[in-house]
Every structure is written in structure tokens, then in C-alpha cells.
Amino acid sequence: MRMLNSHVTVHRWICLLVMVLSFVQPAEVKSKTLLTLPARMMEGVLDNGMRYILMPGETSSHNLEMRLVMRVGSLQETQRQRGCAHFLEHLAFEGTKHFPNRTMIQAFEAQGMKYGRDINAFTGFDRTIYSLSLPITSAQQRSEILQLALHSASDWLGAIDISTSHVENEKGTIIEELRSYTLPDDFYTLKIGTGRYSKRMPLGSEQEIKAVTPKALLQYYNKWYKPHNATIIIVGDVDVKEAKHLISTTLGHLPYTNKQTPPPTYPLTYSKGINYMVLTDSLQTTQKIDWIIPHVMPFTTNLHNMLERKRMAIVCSLLNNRLKESGTRCEVYDSWYLANKNHFTFSFSSTHNSTLLQSIRAASAECRRIVKQGICSIELQHLIKKQQEKIIIEKKDKTATEICDDLIDYVIFGERRIYSNQEANQLKVLLSKTTSKDIVKRLSFLLKQMRKSSLIAYNSHSDNSLSKQAIIQAWQQGQRQNMERYTFHPLHPSSPSAAIQRPEWDLKTYKIAKGAITKQNYHEKLGVTDIKLSNGIRLLLKPTNTADSTIYSAWIGRGGMADLTTLQQKRYYDAIAYVDLGGIQGLPNDTLSDIMMQKSLSMALGVDQYWHQLLASGPVCNSSSLFRLIREKIMHPGLDYPLFENLKQSEIANNGKETLLQRMMKRDINRLIDICIDSLVGNGRDKTFLMNKTDWQQLNLDTLATYYKRTFGDLRNTTIILTGGFDLTKMIPQAVAIFSEMPQQDAMPLDNRPISLPHNEVRKVFIDNDSHQKGTLYMVLPFNYHPGLRTSLCMKLMRDLLQECVIDILREKLHIVYSPYVDLFYDGYPQQRAYLQLTIDAEKNNLEKVEQTLCNIVTQFRDTAVSTANLDKMKRSFLVAKQQALSNDTPIEWKNALTLLIKNDESIADFNHYESILQQITAQEIQQMFKQHIKLNKRIVLINTDETNK
16 A cells, blocks of 8 residues: 655645535634623623623532622722722621621521531632532522522622721731731742732731721722622522522612723733842752743633634644754743733753753744744644644533633633634634744744743752853853754654554453352442442442543552551562552553553552552443453552662662652651651551661562552452443443452451550640741540441531631631631541541740630530530531532542441441431530540640740
8 A cells, every 4th residue: 555645644634624624614704703602601780780690500410609709809909908808808708787797607507508618708819709609409498598699799799897896806817817828839929020919919918907997998898899890600500580580689779880980900010121030949959940921812702812822822832842852851831820911931940050051042042943934834734733633612511610710700801712613613714724924923922022021930959040141141042043944753644553452351251150249239329239249349339420431440458558567568668569560460561551541541559558449440331341450450460570670779779868858858847747646646556667778678579469469369358439420230240240250369467456546645846937926736636436427427527516616716706816727537447546636827926825725615515515506507518518529420529438438437328328317416416425535635736836936
């Protein structure tokens, strides 16, 4: 057969694509026409100027997401109003005309919602967003809760209580929030520019917060919180007709403003010239220079603007391809930063200064070559084709939260997305007309902007950092360099390759042997089938309505490193990882990778202190191959002796040397505190050790493989969980046939003793001189318990009751903290250990008061039963959380939930009756749990503060 020239083939393919598209598109594409909105979206405006957007979900989700979007933020503050935009957001939940003294939060929590999870708000430079996740249980309840949400929005827009007492009380909370805030980027002060953005930080400064007055807040509030600046977004299980009526009756009464001018917008501006900032960190092994070119990029309101973004993407791909081909360590990308500004970035990295400078020269020279020579048609068509492949319509299975985020961009910027195949094809046609001149024009513009105003963000690892002048000089040298004309070398179109030969184990036929299933149950409320096989394996199958028809598998087995003696831990050090490197016996790793790639299969193994697991996934149509792959990986792992020996010799050579990770750990106070807590509550039974050279020399791959096979071959302690979009009647025979024939191995002995906890109070102080005025108190309350779903639910109720009380007292009454956390950690089998961890950030002088308050709160729960009403409120929150997390569209969440049930020794049958078990729990039972388990004289208290407060 005569082979066509590859250049001609690519060219003809592109021409054919354009011809096909031209047949299905109008002769002339109106590129500046606004992109169409989703077909299900309904948009309207009330007489007072308020906008609303309604978007019903594809299916009933039992959930509504509502957002009140105010198109104002910190940028609209005057000099005397700094910090007011964010301050108002706080006051909105403290009290309004119809919901005084936080009764708004109480009303929502009575519906099963939770403050911080379902009730939240956010203030930015150009927006303030109030966010509500509303649970739906019936049509009547949907109407009631939506009406509550809209009444709240109505009060936010005109009836927030801005009294002197509320303002003064809230200052302490906001100052603590500010103290706990960290900048999102080490180079934030460089990237935020020099204009209004740098002078109007949404949180404000401590001085600005202390200076806020009711008068300043009222001035900001009365000017900007107007209906014409507001948009209501409702997405999910919404009845459009009902929602329109409720919006009109609840929000239509808000007064009309004669002068409905939009809030002023402000550009993100930078100083002229090249702005340079260097940060030095001796622990870093690699240096990095980001040369950033801020530039205006239009928002994607129409096809023309979409085309601009695609052409900028071609510029990035063009440079990345050429720089990669020349071996230059530089990544080029363009991304939105703030306002209408994108950051076009050359990101250079290297361990040595000389290599960094060489990369800068090479990138500069390549830019010059492109500008001088242009791009040949074949290279350009290749780049266009790659971008055309990325043009797809928005997926229909987005969550309500994701849709809300898209609609917020639409409200703030007018941004639209592609929702129809017609517009996708139109964009492909426009993109196909891109010329070399179009790309050169954009690159030339960026290089001009670089000289006009750009940023150099330099992460150095030594005091011998490159100077600003040295970096600029390297770029200038590249601009003077003459380069040969570039020759494009396209990858040859892949000819139909011979099918990968399937290994014998993937061809074997499996049949269900008589007696393979010893027990089978169906848990109707969960939709989970529970099967016990004759070899000891337990199968849990949960089919879901996933649109991508993927099956997710989790092989969960009891047995981990904590079951071993210290000698055994050294003998079997990292056994699972080293054996995993060998793939599968008799099959080269490259071939295995090809097989898995061809069938879209994935697989990963791991082991922790008490459990080992193998996670795998793939298309349902390839589930049989997936199961065979798992079986073979368990029974016949490959062993790569040369690779193992190389890795071992490397460890021997570096033994005793302090690693980068170890140096970083010494400096990470939070990590050191976590390690301390782990050791005190018995994680890993305190079997900590270091491998010496002799240990490494004695490490043997065959010995590691024996441990691997004995651990994963303990089928009597193994559960296989299968979730995803499969047909249960077809999946059960497949799984049973393949897994039931696996033989039980001589298993490793297990240590099933419960963990022993400290018998006395433990106190430690960690010094962090970077903490300044801030300190952190960790109070850990450990205890042993008998596993079971009811006990786990009781512990979770204890956690949430503590969290609510801590927030109410420390934040809302004393105003000395912002965001206290109460976490619950529990491990049912075999540890039978749990602990509540209270983490409180506060001014260091308040830490003693914080600890005493926490002790008083715990004592109160021990001495007094909570009210039935409060307990019922918490229970409703649990039901809402479960309904949202475990639906028929969440196979991964189901896999994770079933895994936790197994590891915590909780009954699937009990989980099938989750609601009734939860409702049976009484206030007296919770009080008894506090009395029995929470012992203040056995508490662990760790304090992170600076030297002056030691």
C-alpha cells in the first residue's frame, strides 16, 4: 500500500474538516452576537431593577442553591469606609428587622441546614455573595424554605441592623478573622498592582476595622445595597412558576431608585517598567522565575471574544512546543487574574543561575524568531486542530453549585459559555481562519506590553540570587540572537496499529462454581447488595445512575504496618510499594500500561497502619477485564529486581543524610503538632524507627513479595466494594465468577488489641516566632469506645453540639475568636479509639481564657442534657448532609462511605436503617456519652505561640 506524505495528510484532514463545517454552518458567522444561554435558564427583572435567574435541574436533586449576588465589594468603599463591605456581610447574619439576634441562622438550621456549610457569604473586590444551600423534602416544604430564603434576602437588601452594639461586638470577631488570614500567594503584593485594588483589600486592616463606625456602614449600605445592584440566582429542584411568584411578592416591594447607575469599575493597574520581587528560601532545591505580562483580555460574551482566547492559547502552545523541543525549561501560560486582566507568564525553573539565564535567553530568542519569521501553514494547522479538539459544549451533569459559579461570572462580567453544538462548530470555523499574522500580532503585542509594564516574581534558594538587571539582560541578549528558520516536524499520523495482544489471564473464561455464594442480602433503603463468597471475600455492590458508565472498585483488607513488630516493619519496609513497581508477572510494564490505557483502566495500591487497599476503575463495558486485572495483581505480582536494587543502593548511599522533607518538617510547626497528637493518641502504636544501612542491605524483594501475597491474600478479612453505573444482574455473575476462585493465602497475624490512651493530662508548648500576636490552642479529648453506627452518630452529635456552643460563646458572645474548629477522629476496628480535637486561633493573651471557657463548656455538657429541640435540629442537619452526599449520582461518595463502614466496624444493616437509629438517640444518651468518655483530667493541651508567651 502506498503511504501518503504526512504533511499532505494533515493538510487534507484540516481542509476536509473546514469543508464539512461549512456545509452545516451559515456562510457568514456573526462573531459578535451574544452567545446563547442555557435552554433551561429563565431570566427576568423586577420593576425595581432587581434581576433574577432561575435554572431548574435536569433531574430532581432534593436541593436548591440560592445566591444573592451584590455587584459591589471593597472597591466601592470610600477612604473612610475601608473594611465596610466585608463588615456588612458579618452584620447580615447578626440581626435584621425580621430576624433579630441571629434568629435567621436559627430559622435555617431548623430546616436541617448548617451555618458555614449551607449558610455562608463572601466579600470580594467587586462582589458580595450570600450563599444558601436549601434542602428540599416536599413541594410544600420547598415553597416554605424558598420563602424563608427570599425573606432573608429582602432583609439583607434593606433591613440589616447596624446598631452601635452590633458593630462594636463584631469588631473582635473580624479582627480574629484577619489574624487567621494568609495571603493566597507569596507574591500577592507584586501581582495586585499599585491601583485601587492594592488599597481596598476586602478584609481591611486591623486599624481600619477598629475605625469602622455605624455611620460609615450606613453610608455604604444605603448607597450600594439597592435592588438594581442585586441578582437572585436559584438553581436545582426549582418550580419556575412558583419561584417567580415568590420573588415578585417577596422582593418586588423593595423601593425603586430613580438613579440606577451601575457601580463604578476600576482597572487593575501596575507601575510602568519591569517590577521585580525576590523571595529566598534555603530549603528550596529549585529556583523559579515567573515573568508576568499583565494584559487586557475580553470576557467571553460572544464568539469573537472566545476566538481571542483560543488564539492566545495557540500562542502559548506554539511557544511551549518549541521550547520543549529545544530542551528549554520554561512553561508558558495565560490565565485570568483580576478584573479584566490576564497574566501571560513565562515560568522558568532550574537549580542553577546559569541554566535559568540560558532558559530566559532561549525563550526570548524563540519569541524573536516567531515575530520575524512567522509560522508555517502546517505548524499553524496543527495548532489550530489541537484547539478545535478542545472546543466542546458545557457538560450537562454539572452540580447546582458549579452552575451557580458560572452564573455569578455571567452576572458580574457578562461571561457566557458554549451550550450548543452549532456555536461550537461556528467557533471552529472562525478558528480555522486564523493566520500566521494573527498569532504574530498577538505575540508582538505581548512583547510590547512586557517592556511597558511587567512583573518578575523570583523564588530563589540562596543569597546569591540573580539581580533584576541580570534577568533583563538575559532577555535582551535573546532578542539580539539570530536563529535559523524553524522547521516543523509533525508527528506522523498514527496508522492503525496492531491490536495489543491480550494476556492469557484476560482471556480465561470464569464460571460460577456451585456453592460460590454462601450468603446474599439486599439492603433496600440503600440499594446495596451484600454477598459472601465461599473463599471469605465479601462483595458490596451499589449501582448508581452515573452518566459516564464508570465502575469504581475498592479492595479493602485488614492488615497493615501496625500489626508488625519493629523487626518485621524493617524486614517488610515499603513492601507494597516496591512490589507494585513490578506490575504483573510475565507482562512487561509498558505492555501493561498499553493494555490499561487502551481499555481506560486505572489501578493503585496502598497500605496504612491497619488496612491495605487496591483502588481501581474503568468503563462498565470493560469491567470483566478490570476484575481480571485486580485478580492477577493480587495473585501474581511482577518483581522488578534491577529497579529494586537501584533504589535500594540509592537509599544506602543517602542513609543518615538529612532529607529536604526532614528539613522542611522541622520548620513546619503545624506538622510537628500533628505528629505529636498522633503519638499521644496511639496512631501506629508508637512503632517509630529509622532504617540504617544494615537494614537496607538486608531488604530482600522476595521477602517483600511474600509479605505482599500474604497480606492481600487474606481473603477472610477482605471486602470488595463496587459502585457505578452498572446493571446489577450482569455485574454479580461477573464479579462472583472471577473473585470466588481466588485461594486463601497463609495470612499474616493481626494485632486486634484496642489502643491504649494516656491516663493523665498532657501539656506541651510549641514555639513559633512567626506567629506574632496570634496563638493557637489545641485541646484533644481522647477515649476508647465500642464500635457501631449508633455510637458513631452519638459521637458526631457530640462534635456538632460542641462546635455550636464554642462558636456561640467564644465568637458570638466573647468575640475573641473567628473560626473555632471542633473535629472528630475515630477508628473502630481494631483501634476502638476516638478523640475530639478543638483547634482555636486567638490573640495569645486570650489563650488561657479560651482554655478555661472550653473546660466550662465540656463540664456543662457532662452535667446537663441538651434540649430535645436542639438535638432534633442537629439530627435534621445529619439527614440533609446524608441526602446531599449519597445520591444515585455519587458513586465515588458511596464507595467512600461503604469503605468507612467496613473500617469502623459498622453494620451495613444498621446503615440501612440510618434514619430510625438516628431518631432513637436521646439527649440523655448524649449526656451519658460526655460523662463516660470526656475526661478533662486526661485532656491533651498543645499551645502554639511565640517565645514571649512561653
